Amino acid sequence: MTAGARFPLADGHADSLMWNRDLTARLRKGQLDFPRLAEAGVRIQCFTVVTRGYPVVDGMRAFGALRGWPAAARRGPWARALFQLDRMHALCDRVEGAVRIAGTSAELEDNLAYGRISAVLGVEGAQALEGRPERVSELRARGVRFMSLTHLSNNELGGSSSPLMGDRPLTPLGREVVDAMAAARLSVDVAHASHRTFRDLAAQRAARLFCSHTGVTGATRSWRNLEDAELRVLAERGGVVGILFATIYRAGLRLRWDRAAPAGPARCDGRVEGRGRAGAASAGGRGGEGRVGQLAAVLPGDAGRLIRTSRRPSASDRTQSSGSVCQRSWHCTGE
Ligand SMILES: [Zn+2]
Numbered sequence: 001m002t003a004g005a006r007f008p009l010a011d012g013h014a015d016s017l018m019w020n021r022d023l024t025a026r027l028r029k030g031q032l033d034f035p036r037l038a039e040a041g042v043r044i045q046c047f048t049v050v051t052r053g054y055p056v057v058d059g060m061r062a063f064g065a066l067r068g069w070p071a072a073a074r075r076g077p078w079a080r081a082l083f084q085l086d087r088m089h090a091l092c093d094r095v096e097g098a099v100r101i102a103g104t105s106a107e108l109e110d111n112l113a114y115g116r117i118s119a120v121l122g123v124e125g126a127q128a129l130e131g132r133p134e135r136v137s138e139l140r141a142r143g144v145r146f147m148s149l150t151h152l153s154n155n156e157l158g159g160s161s162s163p164l165m166g167d168r169p170l171t172p173l174g175r176e177v178v179d180a181m182a183a184a185r186l187s188v189d190v191a192h193a194s195h196r197t198f199r200d201l202a203a204q205r206a207a208r209l210f211c212s213h214t215g216v217t218g219a220t221r222s223w224r225n226l227e228d229a230e231l232r233v234l235a236e237r238g239g240v241v242g243i244l245f246a247t248i249y250r251a252g253l254r255l256r257w258d259r260a261a262p263a264g265p266a267r268c269d270g271r272v273e274g275r276g277r278a279g280a281a282s283a284g285g286r287g288g289e290g291r292v293g294q295l296a297a298v299l300p301g302d303a304g305r306l307i308r309t310s311r312r313p314s315a316s317d318r319t320q321s322s323g324s325v326c327q328r329s330w331h332c333t334g335e
Contacts, residue, residue: 008043012242013213017084018050020067048122049084051077055153081128101143125151136180148189159194170200182206210239
């Protein structure tokens with residue numbers, strides 16, 4: 001029995017859609033496709049859409065052209081978001097139920113009961129709205145259940161955690177978007193938020209906060225990582241924290257995939273799980289400190305009870321196949 005069969009594995013982040021690959025087929029490139037998710041026992045996979053590239057250069061239009069996006073889809077952030085979301089719906093249709101987009105706890109439970117993979121949709125950076133908060137409800141209608149305010153760059157909504165971004169606050173328009181998200185029951189992903197924007201988001205009591213992918217400064221200082229105090233805020237608000245597997249965010253500048261870093265998920269799990277309802281959605285590799293928390297904080301309702309385990313997988317749970325495949329599927333390209 002694989003680890004996934006006994007513990008439904010959940011991954012808080014994959015930006016596979018921007019690569020415009022056929023995820024229904026086993027791919028030689030990339031870290032994730034539907035067959036490999038199934039093989040690894042992953043039962044819940046968050047997919048985020050990306051609409052803007054790097055600071056200053058952006059490069060998203062050129063990237064889209066390189067990856068074969070249609071011209072209309074490359075035009076601007078909103079068109080880019082819709083293209084990737086439509087693509088995901090089409091991919092799920094093609095596998096006839098093996099992977100389904102889940103928008104409610106009932107759908108998650110149903111998918112789990114029937115052995116289907118749940119895809120949970122999110123947006124990386126609310127610049128996708130192009131300044132129109134009313135578009136939040138359209139995103140919800142298309143299956144999106146979470147969104148971060150910023151991505152790699154500062155935008156009209158708030159500050160990014162990327163280097164040289166100046167630790168900007170949430171803007172009035174950003175607050176408006178957070179209100180729209182609360183009304184539409186979308187969770188706010190704090191991944192990539194500057195520290196100031198994080199604090200401003202935390203002050204919005206209606207915001208459903210969580211973090212889809214991050215490292216922690218307790219393990220490694222990085223522009224990308226959350227401070228202990230921020231983790232506590234998420235824990236107190238019931239938000240799950242997805243821990244990045246890439247060792248560059250966990251234990252220095254080594255980007256390795258084939259073994260657990262010295263300061264690995266166990267440390268992060270302990271740091272977060274000791275506090276209230278929050279769970280750390282992460283999985284260990286061959287080093288073995290895998291544990292799945294309550295991803296359900298991503299979703300509206302009471303899905304928190306859906307995935308919960310209090311013990312670590314035993315040695316027999318951690319088969320080679322689930323370990324090696326999972327480790328590669330649990331994020332990390334593109335940031
Ligand atoms: Zn990211």
